[in-house]
Amino acid sequence: YRLMLEHSRQIIAGIKLAKKASGCTKVIIAIEDNKPRAIKVMYAALRASSGSENISVTAVKTKYPQGGERQLIRSILKKHVPTGTIPPMIGVVIVNVATAAAIAEAVIFDRPLTHRVVTVTGKAVAKPSNLYAAIGTPVKDLLEFCGGVTEKSAKVVMGGPMMGIAIADLNMPITKTTGSITILTKDQIGKAKFERRQTACIRCGRCLEVCPENLNPTKIAHAVKYGRLDIAEDHYISACIECGCCSFICPAQIELTGHIKTGKIFIAREKKKMPE
Known part of the structure; x- marks a missing residue:
């Protein structure tokens, strides 16, 4: 979300590069409808950019897990990706905004992927934040930067609450795929799940x-x-x-x-x- 608001031009540049590399004829930038500001910013960046023919911005219904590539293809293109196959096999390529921005960074500025935006969130975090962190930074360093965790913290999850993986060692480093770190309380986990009943x-x-x-x-x-x-x-x-x-x-x-x-x-x- 922050990437779309603050680096929209870079994302558009990355999309154009991906479009050229893949040889696709049409690009749809899909953004969930609960992010109207991002839709507005990306649309303005697209209009201000030259060579944006056959590239459009569309709003999609906010529904988990809408961000999954198979679900996105089904929602926008009304196409089904057969089990055991991948989207390119039906002529579709999915690229997220972080990847698009990284493509532009690599091709235009000749910079490798060394940092990424990580959201540190949850009711047990003192100061939830969006951080631009170096890949390899230990989770504990990000938590300390956000003021640490409260006494209510019960689980640290690398990723979101639904698809994330609970970690036991806060020295674990973030990777290029780490989009968030979620700190859950016992109440959020639920008593039965917390006690593994x-x-x-x-x-x-x-x-x-x-x-x-x-x-x-x-x-x-x-x-x-x-x-x-x-x-x-x-x-x-x-x-x-x-x-x-x-x-x-x-x-x-x-x-x-x-x-x-x-x-x-x-x-x-x-x-x-x-x-x-």
Whole structure:
């Protein structure tokens, strides 16, 4: 969001470079409709830039996980990316604004990617901030810069509350993909999840209803739990985008997304052991 407000011209330049490199004929800059200021700034930057033919700005509905490339393609182009394929295979390339800005930085200014914007947020942070930090900076340094965490802090998450990964060591460095650091309180996590109190699956089907990829999360997760990776693959475990919606909605507090992530790791390890 801050990149769009403060580096809109750089983003437009990066988009043009990506357009030329990919050979695409049309570019759509999609911004969620809860960011009207960003839409206005990007539209003005686009109009002020020459050679912006076939590039447009459009507002999309604010709905998680709208930012996922498959969901974005479905929402804007009404196209479906088949399971087991990637967007370029249907003639679409997705580039986020941070990548567009980095492309311009590399091509125009001949600078490598050494920094990125990181949002440090959460109710347990003394002073939530957007920071332009060097890649490799320890998480603890960013938290200290933001005034530290309060006594209510219960979990530090690298990423957002839905797709982020909890970390135990604050010396862990940020990487080029670290967009945020979220500090959660016990109340935000929920007492049952905080105490890891899981009950048996009640077959309510809520995880199926919220899955953006129309998968069966509980079937996949339980297959992984009992070591049946073949069943997990039969139910398209690789198509899971790990958005966390199934874990969030589960009344039994089962970490479905966690099981699926683990299953993907096991499958990848098995395939590496297989002879070529």
